[in-house]
Amino acid sequence: MKSLGIGLIGTGFMGKCHALAYRSARAVFGDVPEARLEVLCDVPGDKASAFADQFGFARATDDWMDLVADPKVDIVCITTPNKVHKEMALAALEAGKHVHLEKPMALTMEDARILLAAADKTGARTIVGYNYLHNPAIGHARKLIEDGAIGRIVHFRGMVDEDYQADPELAWTWRATKADAGLGTLGDLGCHLISLATALVGPVESLMAETRTVHETRPMGEGSDERRPVENEDIASALLTFENGVHGVISTSRSAWGRKSYIAFEVHGTEGMITFDQERMNELRLYQNRGPVSEQGFKTLLTGPAHPPYGQFVPAAGHQLGFNDLKIIEAHTFLKAIAEGREAVPSFKEALHFEAVIHAIAEAGETGRRVTLK
Incomplete structure (x- = not known):
């Protein structure tokens, strides 16, 4: 197999995650x-x-x-602040x-559509970093x-919360x-739940939908009297109608004290329910209305080799996968798609829908009207 050269832009949390994944x-x-x-690219040069x-x-x-111009680079990984994603x-x-x-x-749907059109024109392979999708429990x-297993799906309920913006005195940033x-929270967290x-x-x-900014201003630094406005949302909630008629309720907050990586959902069916919590990412809970009523209840499914590709990492259940392992699965998905000449999932095409939903939530929150996705 022909080797593929990696070029990485950015060395923060996600940059390091990409480096570990491709290695x-x-x-x-x-x-x-x-x-x-x-x-590897970052500024300044010594960094x-x-x-x-x-x-x-x-x-x-x-x-x-x-x-980008280096002939040894086949894949460009972009882990920079949002505003330069399109240009890069x-x-x-x-x-x-x-x-x-x-x-x-x-930053906008118009720019996201431009990226998809460029990918379609060049024929290059693309993938967007929704690594929670690659969890064996989700699969x-x-x-x-x-x-x-749970009959016909009738309802989806989900939440995604963190507390990294809960403190009102936390310094203002980009x-x-x-x-x-x-x-705000829609672009950082809500899009994961939509995926x-x-x-x-x-x-x-x-x-x-409804959206709110909880902390309307933030100080320019620790102890600073100067404050600058927060322009985007801290919390958002939406009532969804899926194309297949299923109804849904979702909420997201970046100001939820105590939540660290709380991506939780319930899928309700006519014969049972599936629930999941990312803070316990190796577990899936299943309820089925079968057998004697006196013996019905949720059972916890602990992921293991029976849930691919868990077994590629660990040969026994209960040893647990972690966040960085999901990024390894994501990198593998992309490398394999390139080698086989097919699209990866989620490509720019699939990811465009996720972004269309969060922008529709923002629009509905501003206008108070139902928004139909185009």
């Missing part, structure tokens, strides 16, 4: 091309050099255009590179639904502006 994908799965860590050495990249640069992804596509882009695709939930971050809802139930047809 590990072939070791874990064995059926994909070698991923060569070729170029890029230090992280290139730590992560194992062949060279470093402080110019992302230099990385477009340049990479135009240079003939495959693109692994962290969500959101872009098994989808299989249970497809197999009719995440508070529409020009730099775009949407799961879509994978399990199907595309969203229309919705109604």
Whole structure:
């Protein structure tokens, strides 16, 4: 198999996650091309050099255009702040590179559509960083639904909450502006929940919503008297109607004290229910209305080798996978799709729907009207 060169832009939380994932994908799965860590980009240059050495990249640069133009780079991984996603992804596509882009695709739906059109034009492969979709527990939930384990699906209920913006005295950052971050909790957290809802139930047809900014201003630094406005939403709630007629309720907050990575959902069927909580990401709970009523109840399914691709990591149940393992599965998905000449999931095409939903929620929250997705 022909090896593939990786160019990574950004060395923060997700940048490190990408580096670990591409270093590990072939070791874990064995059926994909070698991923060569070729170029790492960050600013300033000495920071890029230090992280290139730590992560194992062949060279470093402080110019992302230099990385995109490098003939040794086949895949460009973009893990930068949201406002530069469009520019970087477009340049990479135009240079003939495959693109692994962290969500959101872009700040606006117009820009996201431009990215999809560019990917379609060049024929490059794309994937967007919705790594929760790659959890073996989620894959098994989808299989249970497809197999009719809980009957006909009638309702989806979901929440995604964190507390990283709960403190009103937390300093103002770029995440508070529409020009730099775009949407707030919807673009950072809500899109993950929509990706799961879509994978399990199907595309969203229309919705109604409310959005709120909990902390309208934030200080410019610790102890500072200067405060700047928060332009995007801290919380959002929506009533969804899926294309297949299923109803749904979702909420998201980045100001929920005590929540760390709370992505929880319930899928209600005519014969039972499936529930999940990302903070207990190796467990799935299943209720089926079968057998004597006195013996009915939820059972906990602990993921193991019977839930692919868990067994590629650990040969026994109960040993647990983690967040970074999901990114390894995501990197493997992309490497395999490139090697086989097919689209990865979720590509720009699938991810565009996730973003269309969160932007529709923002619109409905502003107008108070039901929004139908186009």
